Amino acid sequence: MNLAARPISTIKAEFPGLAGDWHYLDTAATAQKPQVVIDATVAALGRDYATVHRGVYARSAEMTLAFEAARRKVAQFIGGREDEVVFTRGATEAINLVAQTWGLTNLKAGDRILLSVLEHHSNIVPWQLLAERTGVAIDVCPLTVDGRIDLDAAEAMLTPAHKLVALAHVSNVLGSVLDAGRAVRLAHDVGAKILLDGCQAVPRLPVDVAALGCDFYAFSAHKLYGPTGIGVLWARAEILAAMPPWQGGGSMIDRVTFERTTFAPPPQRFEAGTPAIVEAIGLGAAVDYVSAIGLPAIHAHETGLVGTLRDALRRMNDVTLFGPEDSAGIVSFTMEGVHPHDLGTILDEEGVAIRAGHHCAQPLMDHLGVSATARASFGLYSDEGDIAALLRGIDRTRRIFG
Numbered sequence: 401m402n403l404a405a406r407p408i409s410t411i412k413a414e415f416p417g418l419a420g421d422w423h424y425l426d427t428a429a430t431a432q433k434p435q436v437v438i439d440a441t442v443a444a445l446g447r448d449y450a451t452v453h454r455g456v457y458a459r460s461a462e463m464t465l466a467f468e469a470a471r472r473k474v475a476q477f478i479g480g481r482e483d484e485v486v487f488t489r490g491a492t493e494a495i496n497l498v499a500q501t502w503g504l505t506n507l508k509a510g511d512r513i514l515l516s517v518l519e520h521h522s523n524i525v526p527w528q529l530l531a532e533r534t535g536v537a538i539d540v541c542p543l544t545v546d547g548r549i550d551l552d553a554a555e556a557m558l559t560p561a562h563k564l565v566a567l568a569h570v571s572n573v574l575g576s577v578l579d580a581g582r583a584v585r586l587a588h589d590v591g592a593k594i595l596l597d598g599c600q601a602v603p604r605l606p607v608d609v610a611a612l613g614c615d616f617y618a619f620s621a622h623k624l625y626g627p628t629g630i631g632v633l634w635a636r637a638e639i640l641a642a643m644p645p646w647q648g649g650g651s652m653i654d655r656v657t658f659e660r661t662t663f664a665p666p667p668q669r670f671e672a673g674t675p676a677i678v679e680a681i682g683l684g685a686a687v688d689y690v691s692a693i694g695l696p697a698i699h700a701h702e703t704g705l706v707g708t709l710r711d712a713l714r715r716m717n718d719v720t721l722f723g724p725e726d727s728a729g730i731v732s733f734t735m736e737g738v739h740p741h742d743l744g745t746i747l748d749e750e751g752v753a754i755r756a757g758h759h760c761a762q763p764l765m766d767h768l769g770v771s772a773t774a775r776a777s778f779g780l781y782s783d784e785g786d787i788a789a790l791l792r793g794i795d796r797t798r799r800i801f802g
């Protein structure tokens with residue numbers, strides 16, 4: 401099996417976390433890291449280490465260049481401008497930032513937010529916290545029978561009272577891909593802003609925020625083969641420029657006196673304190689790595705694996721499959737008479753790592769009528785051997801449970 405004309409076995413060998421006879425099918429939770437990302441991180445933490453933006457010495461100036469180069473790489477990677485890329489701790493913090501700055505400034509009682517049934521808790525709870533403080537109402541867009549966000553329903557639900565639409569670009573449970581272009585048009589038609597939670601999309605599909613025309617885009621580096629502790633909020637420059645700061649401290653100011661403090665322009669205005677320097681450089685290396693392979697190839701590779709796995713699971717009459725056929729890299733299912741946690745435990749004994757649980761999407765579990773699902777999720781390093789190991793583990797589980 402090849403990816404971008406390279407054997408998957410060669411690609412797998414670039415990921416030390418995949419060494420041994422281990423089948424990692426939990427990339428939607430967090431991706432394994434290629435050696436180049438680890439090396440970049442080690443060098444940034446060791447040989448090249450210094451603070452950024454402040455030092456008058458050469459090492460710090462070089463580190464600042466490397467840190468800002470990482471921001472530039474991210475901007476190019478998602479089709480945005482460098483000054484539109486805010487480094488956060490992750491997607492969760494990015495969404496909370498929007499809720500607490502843009503949301504608190506622009507939303508008031510009587511306004512409405514549209515979410516969907518399949519959102520991750522990170523794209524639900526920040527809006528609930530905002531609703532408690534502002535009196536904003538939250539509406540929930542239903543799903544189609546095959547588990548996509550139902551944009552026909554969204555169109556019927558949206559009114560001029562809606563000031564924000566916040567949707568997952570790719571579902572972390574079902575793998576369903578949003579028709580993001582249409583979602584943007586629907587939101588803008590009623591004068592609402594749109595935030596896309598791109599956590600599962602950015603590692604799996606080419607994303608171009610300018611072409612999409614969205615207002616906010618959030619993702620985490622650790623799902624994109626980069627380090628934990630860093631993520632991205634992209635927002636259109638004019639929106640960011642009008643947003644008040646969130647956290648106060650060093651780096652985000654222009655001039656501080658006890659009488660009055662003025663703030664730095666974006667993105668620094670939203671990056672109080674010493675940033676995640678090492679992690680940003682790791683993210684830059686991850687962007688380079690993924691870009692060299694190419695997201696169209698990664699997407700085709702993962703959807704091929706999804707097709708193979710779904711075909712095999714569909715032939716098992718004790719398995720219920722969720723989500724659409726063309727899911728991006730993620731397959732959720734349940735097995736009759738076997739709790740997903742038991743399945744996950746038996747698979748672990750077989751050297752297969754899947755996720756079992758509610759996947760931080762409890763409203764979606766309620767909608768599906770289950771308390772948990774088993775989820776196999778692929779990465780660019782996954783192959784048919786991983787699927788075969790999973791299927792062997794499912795057969796063994798069936799024998800154990802009779």
Ligand SMILES: Cc1ncc(COP(=O)(O)O)c(C=O)c1O
Pocket residue numbers: 428429489490491492493520522523568570571572597599600620760
């Ligand atoms: C769709 C989606 N949104 C948001 C998040 C939250 O990401 P993080 O925990 O890295 O902030 C995740 C992570 O599982 C996710 O899959």
